[in-house]
Amino acid sequence: MKMMTLKCLCLVLCLALFATDAYAYQQCRLFGGHLASIESEEENARVAAAINAVGDITKDWIIGGSDLGREGNYIWVGLNKKATYLNFNAGEPNNNGGSENCLAMGSAAGSKWNDIPCNYKGAGFVCAFIYL
Numbered sequence: 001m002k003m004m005t006l007k008c009l010c011l012v013l014c015l016a017l018f019a020t021d022a023y024a025y026q027q028c029r030l031f032g033g034h035l036a037s038i039e040s041e042e043e044n045a046r047v048a049a050a051i052n053a054v055g056d057i058t059k060d061w062i063i064g065g066s067d068l069g070r071e072g073n074y075i076w077v078g079l080n081k082k083a084t085y086l087n088f089n090a091g092e093p094n095n096n097g098g099s100e101n102c103l104a105m106g107s108a109a110g111s112k113w114n115d116i117p118c119n120y121k122g123a124g125f126v127c128a129f130i131y132l
Contacts, residue, residue: 019125024062047063067093092112
């Protein structure tokens with residue numbers, strides 16, 4: 001008999017003035033989560049809806065992707081997993097200035113993504129908690 005595992009994703013949005021990727025990462029880990037990893041269009045829509053419910057999606061919200069190890073190859077840091085679903089705004093990722101290695105959702109892009117410097121100060125960040 002094969003057992004089925006139910007995976008429950010809980011999103012927590014953190015409003016933090018001037019939160020950098022490192023601060024966001026630490027805060028999510030402190031409470032047993034990780035910066036949000038978005039692996040499908042459905043998850044992307046859930047994150048966007050959560051941001052819209054409590055915040056302003058026209059601002060940048062840090063999520064958990066990075067290509068710091070190899071330019072253009074994004075991984076979800078909290079899962080240590082290659083990002084196969086990508087939802088970049090037109091013209092992104094552009095690695096502007098050669099130092100944009102982290103990801104944000106929002107700004108003029110709405111639910112689309114933008115690559116940002118990892119020391120960029122976003123409006124907030126999205127933590128994910130997975131319960132089995």
